[in-house]
Amino acid sequence: MSSLKGQSLIGQHWIDGTRKEIRAINPATGETLNPPYKGCCEADVEKASELASSAFDSYRETSLEERATFLETIASEIESLGEALIERAMAESGLPQTRLEGERGRTCGQLRLFADVVRSGEWLDVRIDPSLPDRQPLPRADLRQRHIAVGPVAVFGASNFPLAFSVAGGDTASALAAGCPVIVKAHSAHPGTSELVGQAVQKAVSRCRLPEGVFSLLFGSGREVGQALVAHPNIQAVGFTGSRSGGMALLATAQSRPQPIPVYAEMSSINPVFVLPEALSARAKALGEGFIGSLNMGAGQFCTNPGLVVVVKGDGLDTFIEAAGIAVNESASQTMLTPGIHQAYEQGVSQLSDNAQEIARGVPGRDGYQCQTALYTTPAADFLSSKALQEEVFGAASLIIECRDESEMLSVAKQLEGQLTGTLQMDEGDMGAARSLLPTLERKVGRILVNGWPTGVEVCHAMVHGGPFPATSDTRTTSVGSAAIHRFLRPVCYQDLPMALLPEALKDSNPLKINRLVDGQREQINF
Amino acid sequence: MSSLKGQSLIGQHWIDGTRKEIRAINPATGETLNPPYKGCCEADVEKASELASSAFDSYRETSLEERATFLETIASEIESLGEALIERAMAESGLPQTRLEGERGRTCGQLRLFADVVRSGEWLDVRIDPSLPDRQPLPRADLRQRHIAVGPVAVFGASNFPLAFSVAGGDTASALAAGCPVIVKAHSAHPGTSELVGQAVQKAVSRCRLPEGVFSLLFGSGREVGQALVAHPNIQAVGFTGSRSGGMALLATAQSRPQPIPVYAEMSSINPVFVLPEALSARAKALGEGFIGSLNMGAGQFCTNPGLVVVVKGDGLDTFIEAAGIAVNESASQTMLTPGIHQAYEQGVSQLSDNAQEIARGVPGRDGYQCQTALYTTPAADFLSSKALQEEVFGAASLIIECRDESEMLSVAKQLEGQLTGTLQMDEGDMGAARSLLPTLERKVGRILVNGWPTGVEVCHAMVHGGPFPATSDTRTTSVGSAAIHRFLRPVCYQDLPMALLPEALKDSNPLKINRLVDGQREQINF
Structure with a gap:
């Protein structure tokens, strides 16, 4: 069984915070749980963000197979935590065992779904418009588009799903799948559960020999650590599930940055x-x-x-x-x-x-x-x-x-x-x-x-867990299901690049064997 | 040859503004051009927005063929304006004839490209995860996703492309293709050119028997009409090409609405x-x-x-x-x-x-x-x-x-x-x-x-005319090329709907014969 350190994780290093302690409370008994987690400060956000940014270029160019394996490794490492994870989550959330076991299954299944999504390469949305040198009145250049990761992402753990919408939940899984390093601000209601899952992700980073900045986990106050994360210039997008007031506060910070960034806040719904x-x-x-x-x-x-x-x-x-x-x-x-x-x-x-x-x-x-x-x-x-x-x-x-x-x-x-x-x-x-x-x-x-009831959100390709404001801050997206990956991607076009400089996804020979749009038509793939 | 009315267009009705006159100036001669265009006021924005909203539900459910034909009809109507359009645009912009003829070709070609895009149905991004009634521990419901238009869109004409980034330019073409009614705030530098193209769109709306609210064209001050448009609750997205200060002002308004909306502002780049x-x-x-x-x-x-x-x-x-x-x-x-x-x-x-x-x-x-x-x-x-x-x-x-x-x-x-x-x-x-x-x-x-030069932006599938802030206000998108349609769409998921209630795109029989993702795999289409 894993033991709890009561520390934050920056890359591969566990560090002590310097701010006010966070202690979980067992809501069934009112009992305060050990260990205490000292809150991080802005300097810790700075370190984690620098590390994330330095990991970004190499992580976003890992092969589809490497990245998929990483997601699957996180899932296995979470499973390896065994009953310790469920027991701690029960104590911190008051949720029953079967529910949390189901949620663990969902969380690991979600990571494996995103592994499949990464491998399929559909998310690259590759488009190739070959050159037309003889076109009149002007020739057409060779134009190729793929999607790349937006950059390091800040993820905020939610209170109500201590596994599926938390440290290695849907936001983290989809951001990592897209090629974005992730810094999680742990929810203060379940720090021990967060640390355990953080340990699992840390091990997966190490086992997959990825740059350590791919993942960090910070404990601390939303007002200090959360706001500093969203304001940090290295952070390029935010995933959040929680209250309307919390989501709106992050949105305001993101919009008032010198460079505004997207916030995917899932906030409020009466269904x-x-x-x-x-x-x-x-x-x-x-x-x-x-x-x-x-x-x-x-x-x-x-x-x-x-x-x-x-x-x-x-x-x-x-x-x-x-x-x-x-x-x-x-x-x-x-x-x-x-x-x-x-x-x-x-x-x-x-x-x-x-x-x-x-x-x-x-x-x-x-x-x-x-x-x-x-x-x-x-x-x-x-x-x-x-x-x-x-x-x-x-x-x-x-x-x-x-x-x-x-x-x-x-x-x-x-x-x-x-x-x-x-x-x-x-x-x-x-x-x-x-x-x-x-x-x-x-x-x-x-x-x-x-003729159903709205509770129960399937993790699949067609799911939309999103909706017009204030259900979410960005109605064009979903936070559950494979389409959640699109939140963390942006298109880049390559004009007349020599074949040797083109990313694999865009080479003539289609070495990744992915679905591509060539001159507006689906390319036939001959394996 | 079409004559100029000096009026704004709300649906099928030309109206006189009540605010300060806008007069084009021939920058080559300094001469002030006729007719004057009296500026609109907030009440006009209200009328156009109400009309747009009332047209929305029927326009967004027009068939792919109807909508494609509409875009093609706009292109033919623009061509039917003949030399009058080029002459007026020359007088208002100081741009040479060949350049404007080329730009007209590009504008009409762009409309026709979006007609093809609409017909292909790729933009619907249809995903179907069929029900799994026997799955353990829980059955899976039948889940189907398509994209729908976000709602009425405000488009701001740009000064530097009086045809291709103006009244019926890329923003308008992609928003109409997505199924969004459009209200254009005309650029005050080329009101006559704007009116002529507005006449062409008006005729196309009428010829295609679409609800009149699909298109309006307002003249007036950016501060009054532009801001009122972006602030209006019926408007659901904004397309803009222009200065950084102009784009940022619209963005601030859009973000401070009770319901924030996306702004696609293409602003500043030194390339x-x-x-x-x-x-x-x-x-x-x-x-x-x-x-x-x-x-x-x-x-x-x-x-x-x-x-x-x-x-x-x-x-x-x-x-x-x-x-x-x-x-x-x-x-x-x-x-x-x-x-x-x-x-x-x-x-x-x-x-x-x-x-x-x-x-x-x-x-x-x-x-x-x-x-x-x-x-x-x-x-x-x-x-x-x-x-x-x-x-x-x-x-x-x-x-x-x-x-x-x-x-x-x-x-x-x-x-x-x-x-x-x-x-x-x-x-x-x-x-x-x-x-x-x-x-x-x-x-x-x-x-x-x-080994090229950045000027010259091909209208095709792989183009990205976008980029990180401050090049644009939303780095996840492009304002040129077929992918521009995605700016005006959002996903909706349908769970266990009876076949009779499902939109055509999602029916089992695939009546639209479009590319769909079924259980994460590309569906084989048998025509």
Whole structure:
């Protein structure tokens, strides 16, 4: 079993911070956990950033195979941490064992998916327009395009997925896949989990004989270390999952740099579910129960938690509310991730309670920082005029919006801010209503679901875990799935370079055997 | 021949502005041209934006064929304007006839290229991950991704390409191709040219029976109309080519909106040319002449104008400077685009003159707003310590940086800001020097050229007309070439939608016959 050092990692060197200690708290017991992690300072950010920049040119030109092997090695090293990782993550997050084992599987699977993505070379988006020396009135030069990594990336660990959206989570995996060195600012809620995963990445860097600057892991305050990282001239992009205020603070810093950089912040979403009339009438009870099942997942601490259910008054509504209410009453209390998240949840629920009608509460928590599931309802007219009701409550709390008719349902959809997801619960007879909602949903959300629940984000090629602001700070991207790699790439065009100077991806002979666009047509690959 | 109305176009309606008149000035004669264009106000921006938003859902779902035909119709309508367009553009820009005829060809060719791009459907980036109902421990849902248009786009016409980077230039063509309605803020230097092209687009909208909000054209002040456009909640992205200060002002507005939006501003570049030792020694005279030929193109008013030549002292340098100097001395004066540009050019040259040593000046202009080619030289050490020498001078002015050795040349490269292009003049024996410069160039520029000159930007698939800040405000993109369409798209994922609700691009039968990624593999298309 790995032991914890309580230190930050700069390249291959573990260092002691000089700032205030960070201590994990077991949210189930309130117990403070060892070891303490002294916070880093700006000088540490400087060292890590210099190291990252010096590693950049060689790391970004590692072969596809080398880089893929590196990602796979990280996955194996994480698995090698064994039960120590799960135990520590349980203690630091209050999340149950099976959930964390599943999350570890997802995290390692994600790294291996990106290994496959790297090998395929699709992300290079190679385009070749051969020269046309005889073209009139002017000849055309030989023009070739590939994508290269943007530079060192700062990644911020998230509290709610201590493995999958943290030190070696989706942001890190996709940035490393793109060829970017990564500096992680560890989330202070799970420092030990972060250190363990950091050890795994450190070993992988060493085993793969990569330049040490490819990866660093810093503990410290968001205000000092986080801001210094985003402001550092060597950092070229930022990955973040967390609160709207946190994301916006990083965005403001990134935009006010002498050279602004992109920030990929996944921030805020209430994930509306539209229950259409026929579905409501046909399966009100099952929908009510399914809804609360999704709401309670991970104590509601999912970015895709269904925080809003929009229904039209009519057949089945009473049954739906009754079934949901019973399910809420029967919901066991669940430990939340941190005291701070628990406090914010209590405030959010109290705001709902002040502005909407309570349907039911779950079993109260006995001690520690526990979430007591909460369900409210309000007429659409009140929702439309209340800013308070449109804010995300992070945790298992949701609001049912009752609409007079389908046109009011559409008004609710139109007024929503940008969202990660939008869900339709519908039956065959709801096709017309669905069609009239779809264009609005497409403008508002990154992922549209039918007859499912938004929690559960598949790591695959077609996933979009993103969406219009404020769901994310950059609606053109996803933070989950293989397309996440594109966030950390930029195109470079090579005009009339001698074959010897061209990158492998662009050589005539296609030595990487990758999919390329030649004169606007897909090239036939003959292996 | 079309006659000029002196009005703005909102959808299909020509309207009179209420603000200060804009009058074109013939920079060759100083003559003020008719008609006057009264500036628009915020209420006009509101009308155009509402119309654009109401057109959005139907326009973005036009078929690939309909949208391609629309782009082709715009091209034919521009051609139908005949000589009137060229004559007016000549009068408003001082640019010669052949150049403007070439630019018209490029503009129409660009529209037709985007028609082909639309038809190919590659831009949809379709990804399908079919459901895996039997997967353990959890089944996988059916997940499908396509890209959709981001929403109405504001485009700012540029002064230096009154056709190719203006009303129906690359930004407009790529935004319309993506499915975005466009509102153009016309450049005040060429209102008549803008109106004529606006008439052509208006006719195309009408002939193609598209909703009128697909296109509007507003005259007015950048401060009032431009800022109001970028601030309007219906506008979802901005395309701009122009000055650094202009681009940064729009960027600041876009970032301070309640919902920030992307700004694609192509702003500032001095396009360094590195003349490597063997090339210098072997062909100093030809290089000196070629350099000045590129410098003088369009009176130096190209974004890719070679404003910096970096050489190592040694064989051939005297010959190179002498040849360049003679070519400068022989350079005829050329009319610049506007009095303002001429004034800024004079200021920039005076700043070079204060901080570097003059090599030669061209033939002085006799009257009007003429550019007198200017060439200076300075030691690298002075360049590295002078901010003034690193700024773009828009117009035919350039600076030769003399380096002690190749390592000082690399220091110059490393200190440069982001650029659109970087050029290597090299011979076989310069391969080593080129290899050591390339990684730095890749980090600094969007396009790397060997043995060419940066002026002349091919409209094709592999082109990158972009680059790190401050060359552009978004280094992940290009504003020229088919990849420019990606600036105006965002991904949407569809989970478990019934086939009847899925967009055509995502249906099992692949009715659009487009290239798709299925389970991470390119789908075989059987036609």
